[in-house]
C-alpha cells in the first residue's frame with residue numbers, strides 16, 4: 001500500500017511543526033513548507049519522512065514550482081494543511097494599505113493559491129484540506145481589522161471549497177484556534193492581553209500547539225470522512241461564551257483558577 005502524504009504550510013515552527021510531527025507519528029510522509037528556509041531546515045533535521053521545501057505561499061510561481069516538486073517526489077498529495085499565517089494588530093485607522101495587503105497576501109491569498117495548486121492532486125486520491133483560521137475570524141475585536149477579516153474570509157473560503165469539491169470526494173474543513181503559546185502569539189500578546197484571555201476562556205489557559213495539531217490531523221483523516229465545510233474552534237471554550245464576563249464567572253462556585 002502506498003504511504004499517505006500531507007503538505008503542511010508554516011511548518012518551521014509553532015502549530016505547523018506540531019502538526020508535521022503528529023502526521024509523521026501516524027505514518028504519513030510530510031512536505032514541510034515555510035518561507036523561513038533556515039528555520040525550516042533546522043526543524044526538519046532528524047524528522048524521518050519529512051521533506052522540507054522553502055516557499056512563500058503568497059507567491060504564485062513559488063507555489064506552482066513547490067507543488068510540482070512535492071507531487072514529483074511523493075507521487076501523491078492526500079492532505080493539504082493551510083497553516084502559514086502572519087499577525088499584525090493595530091487600530092483600524094493606523095492600518096495602512098501595505099499592512100493590509102501583507103496580512104491578506106499570506107493569510108488569504110496563500111490559502112487560495114496553495115489550494116488551487118493542490119486540488120488536482122487531492123481529487124485523484126479523494127483527499128482533504130484543512131485551513132487554519134482563528135477565533136479572530138469568528139468574533140470581532142479591536143486591533144484585528146486585517147487579521148480578523150483575513151481569517152473570517154478563510155472560514156468562508158473553506159465552505160466554498162467544501163461546496164465545489166464534495167463531488168470529487170475532497171473534504172475541506174477549518175480549525176479556529178484560540179490563543180496558543182507560539183512565536184506569533186508572543187509577538188502580539190502583552191501580559192495584560194494574556195491575563196484577559198485567561199479570564200475569558202472557560203478552560204482558564206492558553207492552548208498548546210499539539211492540542212491544535214490533534215484537531216487538524218483528525219479532520220484530515222478518514223475518521224472525519226463525513227465532515228466537510230465545518231469550522232471547529234479549538235479554543236478552550238472562548239467562542240462558546242458570548243457573555244463570559246469575568247464578573248459573572250467570579251460568581252461561579254466551580255471556578256478553579
Ligand SMILES: NC(=O)c1ccc[n+]([C@@H]2O[C@H](COP(=O)([O-])OP(=O)(O)OC[C@H]3O[C@@H](n4cnc5c(N)ncnc54)[C@H](O)[C@@H]3O)[C@@H](O)[C@H]2O)c1
Pocket residue numbers: 009010011012013014015016033034035036055056057058083084085086087105106110132133134135176177178179180181182183184185
Ligand atoms: N498562536 C496563536 O495564538 C494562534 C491563534 C489563532 C490562530 N493562529 C493561526 O495558526 C497558524 C499558525 O500560527 P503559529 O502561532 O504557529 O505561528 P508562528 O508564527 O509560530 O508560525 C508561522 C509559520 O508560518 C511561516 N510563514 C508566515 N508567512 C508565510 C508565507 N507567506 N509563506 C510560507 N510560510 C510563511 C512562518 O515563517 C512561521 O514559520 C496561523 O495561521 C495563525 O494565524 C495562531
